[in-house]
Amino acid sequence: MTAVPLRALRAREPGSRRLREVSGKVGWTVLAWVVAIAFFLPVLWMVLTAFKPESAAETWPPRFTFSPTLAEFRLVFSGWGPYVTHSVIATIGSTILVLLLGVPAAYALSVHPVGRWRDGLFFFISTKMLPIVAAIGPLYVIALKTHLLDSIWVLIILYTAMNLPLAIWMIRSFMLEVPSELLEAAELDGAGRIREITGVILPVISPGLVSTALICVIFAWNELFLALNLTVTNAATMPMYLISSVPQEGLYIAHLSAAATVASVPVIIVGWIAQRSLVRGLAMGAIK
Amino acid sequence: MAQVRYVSASRVYGKNAPPAVDALDLEIRDGEFMVLVGPSGSGKTTALRMLAGLEPLDAGRVEIGERDVTFVPPKDRDIAMVFQNYALYPQKTVAQNMGFALKMQGVPKDERDRRVREAARLLDLDDQMLDRKPRQLSGGQRQRVAMGRAIVREPRVFLMDEPLSNLDAKLRVQTRSQIAELQRRLGITTVYVTHDQVEAMTMGHRVAVLARGKLQQCATPRELYDNPVNQFVAGFIGSPAMNLQTVPLTDGGARLAGTVLPLPAAVRTAASQAGLGELVAGIRPEHLHLANGSGELAGEVLLVEDLGADALLHVRLAGDADPVVARTEGRTPPAPGQQVTFHVQPDDIFAFHPVTGARLAG
Amino acid sequence: MTVIEDLAPPPKVEVRPRGVSRRERWQRRLPLLPALIYTIVVTQIPFLVTLYYSFQSYFWNTTAPAHFNGVSNYKTVFTTPAFRSALWRSVVMTAAAVIIAMILGVALAVLLDRKFFGRGVVRTLLITPFLIMPAAAALVWAGPMLDPNFGLLNYLLAPFGVHHVAWLSTHALGSVIVVMIWQWTPFMTLIVLAGLQSQPPDVLEAAKVDGAGAFATFRELTLPHLRPYIELGILLGSIYLVNVFDQVRLMTNGGPGTATTNLPFYLYQQVNYAFDIGGAAATGVVTVILTIIVATFALRMFARVFRFEEAV
Numbered sequence: 001m002t003a004v005p006l007r008a009l010r011a012r013e014p015g016s017r018r019l020r021e022v023s024g025k026v027g028w029t030v031l032a033w034v035v036a037i038a039f040f041l042p043v044l045w046m047v048l049t050a051f052k053p054e055s056a057a058e059t060w061p062p063r064f065t066f067s068p069t070l071a072e073f074r075l076v077f078s079g080w081g082p083y084v085t086h087s088v089i090a091t092i093g094s095t096i097l098v099l100l101l102g103v104p105a106a107y108a109l110s111v112h113p114v115g116r117w118r119d120g121l122f123f124f125i126s127t128k129m130l131p132i133v134a135a136i137g138p139l140y141v142i143a144l145k146t147h148l149l150d151s152i153w154v155l156i157i158l159y160t161a162m163n164l165p166l167a168i169w170m171i172r173s174f175m176l177e178v179p180s181e182l183l184e185a186a187e188l189d190g191a192g193r194i195r196e197i198t199g200v201i202l203p204v205i206s207p208g209l210v211s212t213a214l215i216c217v218i219f220a221w222n223e224l225f226l227a228l229n230l231t232v233t234n235a236a237t238m239p240m241y242l243i244s245s246v247p248q249e250g251l252y253i254a255h256l257s258a259a260a261t262v263a264s265v266p267v268i269i270v271g272w273i274a275q276r277s278l279v280r281g282l283a284m285g286a287i288k
Numbered sequence: 289m290a291q292v293r294y295v296s297a298s299r300v301y302g303k304n305a306p307p308a309v310d311a312l313d314l315e316i317r318d319g320e321f322m323v324l325v326g327p328s329g330s331g332k333t334t335a336l337r338m339l340a341g342l343e344p345l346d347a348g349r350v351e352i353g354e355r356d357v358t359f360v361p362p363k364d365r366d367i368a369m370v371f372q373n374y375a376l377y378p379q380k381t382v383a384q385n386m387g388f389a390l391k392m393q394g395v396p397k398d399e400r401d402r403r404v405r406e407a408a409r410l411l412d413l414d415d416q417m418l419d420r421k422p423r424q425l426s427g428g429q430r431q432r433v434a435m436g437r438a439i440v441r442e443p444r445v446f447l448m449d450e451p452l453s454n455l456d457a458k459l460r461v462q463t464r465s466q467i468a469e470l471q472r473r474l475g476i477t478t479v480y481v482t483h484d485q486v487e488a489m490t491m492g493h494r495v496a497v498l499a500r501g502k503l504q505q506c507a508t509p510r511e512l513y514d515n516p517v518n519q520f521v522a523g524f525i526g527s528p529a530m531n532l533q534t535v536p537l538t539d540g541g542a543r544l545a546g547t548v549l550p551l552p553a554a555v556r557t558a559a560s561q562a563g564l565g566e567l568v569a570g571i572r573p574e575h576l577h578l579a580n581g582s583g584e585l586a587g588e589v590l591l592v593e594d595l596g597a598d599a600l601l602h603v604r605l606a607g608d609a610d611p612v613v614a615r616t617e618g619r620t621p622p623a624p625g626q627q628v629t630f631h632v633q634p635d636d637i638f639a640f641h642p643v644t645g646a647r648l649a650g
Numbered sequence: 651m652t653v654i655e656d657l658a659p660p661p662k663v664e665v666r667p668r669g670v671s672r673r674e675r676w677q678r679r680l681p682l683l684p685a686l687i688y689t690i691v692v693t694q695i696p697f698l699v700t701l702y703y704s705f706q707s708y709f710w711n712t713t714a715p716a717h718f719n720g721v722s723n724y725k726t727v728f729t730t731p732a733f734r735s736a737l738w739r740s741v742v743m744t745a746a747a748v749i750i751a752m753i754l755g756v757a758l759a760v761l762l763d764r765k766f767f768g769r770g771v772v773r774t775l776l777i778t779p780f781l782i783m784p785a786a787a788a789l790v791w792a793g794p795m796l797d798p799n800f801g802l803l804n805y806l807l808a809p810f811g812v813h814h815v816a817w818l819s820t821h822a823l824g825s826v827i828v829v830m831i832w833q834w835t836p837f838m839t840l841i842v843l844a845g846l847q848s849q850p851p852d853v854l855e856a857a858k859v860d861g862a863g864a865f866a867t868f869r870e871l872t873l874p875h876l877r878p879y880i881e882l883g884i885l886l887g888s889i890y891l892v893n894v895f896d897q898v899r900l901m902t903n904g905g906p907g908t909a910t911t912n913l914p915f916y917l918y919q920q921v922n923y924a925f926d927i928g929g930a931a932a933t934g935v936v937t938v939i940l941t942i943i944v945a946t947f948a949l950r951m952f953a954r955v956f957r958f959e960e961a962v
Contacts, residue, residue, distance in 0.1 A: 025766070029766040033768065039775065042832070105682050114675070124685075127689055131892065134937045137917070142699060224896045242783070243785065259786075267782075272774055
């Protein structure tokens, strides 16, 4: 055990091998960045165009330098009021409803499962496979007859049904991850069903609930088909505002880009912040 | 046919962290069963992984059969490894698991099948089991499949990383002897990592004791037991552990429990040369002999652990010394609360430097 | 109108302990009921109504009340080439988008599954297309990206001899599919990446010691491990992409001609331009029946995923 300074003994790799390793690493990094930027480019271009004056947006060759202006954003913010309100209400309302219905249902399919839990779960998943578009005509008629047409409720109700299967599925997988010792300990401590959910399960799965809620928010916020068919003005949402920002004539590309940016940014930012739990939620909901 | 050599091999994980393996020099002979043993964090697994090529070296080199393999990728080292959690391929059958390395070498299918069957027979894995998936097997069967995967290769070196730690106690003892037997029959150089000193003592031809990344001592089990080079090895090898007490030196011996333990002359000389006023005395539990009132060490029994064949006495010696453990015959152990005395042979007392822990020659 | 009856009964692994009392059974069922009833009411009733209207003649732009007209709506469905071509286009669009997105997703996941400079940023950039509003994506692609006169793509491809291609007129279907792929590749990447990261590292080390190179390890060990993740990604991707509407409506409006008219857009046209509730209902019923046939296979896949879950 003689104390030889480490540096003197530093293992020397053959130069060519080290070179190959380093260049391989650099190549990998460069490739990853190129691909990522390629995928991000349309988004970047959208944001850039949103800051252009209308005259600089439709040029050949495309302009990369220009004096940025907030004019189009101002225009968007002056007109988006009702749309964004409807979107927020429909998104948050349906997400809350999904969680209120989904948590007990997932509980009944996992922790103390009902007899035919498998069939139950398949039923929920199968509703997701029936194309909602197939029923759009009758849905219109039903909404008309129940006076729900062009009301925010029709969106809340349908978005809830749209997101519920995926949510139940994800929440169930998170509940399965709760260690059974924890549940048994709670039972020994005399906790009833309600306390078991609120006191033991919910705190443990709360990160999972967050990612479930996020998925629901993304799908509800971005939904266009139902909104387009079943609402006109009283409940028109952000995607519809986006469509209305495309005029029949004149230059509109900068305005469109600003509207698209504004409409997408809330979900993008939420998704960025929560990307880790999102990945986990998707994969966990997926397999485990 | 391969010996293995570590030459000043080091591995440092963090910039400012102490080395996980610190300038390890170790030579493993051809066909030898070498056990690396130490507490967690001692660097034993890292040392094994350096040999496997799964962990790069920051300094020094590793040789297998005279050849420097420091920068050779694992697949070209001709080694086989048994992992702690077996690392079986979950989607492959037992036979495919065992034959995978051969398939990668391009061995024809017939030959592969033959060798897999041969290895399976060696390990008492019956034919139906060969078509199962790992998750359908019990822990003991998985362990054997992992062994089989290593054997089929007929590698130059076996590497085993705590292969028994996931088995229950009884199966562990059984498998322990099977592995040792198998290794003797195959004669393949084996490096075996464990934290269990009983495993190390019973299996290894030689045992290398590691602590905090440094090799403490490498010797036969008997030598480690009889002649530990320092306090760490003395305390680590042997079960129950050696009783170690810091004791003041007096003329002719060391003062313990109100009496003077005689120390061999060589130890006394070494201590006085080092200018020590005290030293660490070590006595193995089996060297404390019950002596009906006539022994030099007196104390009160606190607790009796009856193991059947023998019993362990936890005794508080007279004075303020820490309790010691003594091994005694199982039939008629003293009862808790009883006063007992012990006799110790001077030759059975180990003495260590109180600061460095080095053995004081005895 | 659900698909569960068609399922081959999965092996009955009874999770429920025997001898659960009647009271206990109801206690277990109770939390499930609200979601179950809600889903039945909101998703099944419209389909029953669809079934009803499919035998009616009903145009919602007229005041004439609906009246029974037998199977004539169905006759129209099966005799109209438009339906068949829309159906075929749906299949092509979904299959092409899902398969290509999955292949890209696997490649990108492998690319991301190691440490390199700025990995977090790269991942953040990559998932953005999945988060962006499909309507926004469609409009941005149709305008700033693909426009023949000022689109960025033509500019970027100009060095390769591409000049002012009107993508949405000449390559309409391909353009729509590209946007679908662009939006769903990140999703596939995320799922496959999760699969890659769940592979135990010691198994990969064992493969290294066993002499497997990177490619052999991927083919022999990683791909089988990823299989349930890939199946899941394909399944979820199909469910969402078969309903794709926003891109078709906003990029090409189904055109040129009917070059990009898929089933959802065709139904939308029937309701909103032809005002034909009865015809749309019949189309819907046929679509649902076809979906049930496809979904039965898909659900079998789910059943496999679940067996996997239990075996782990």
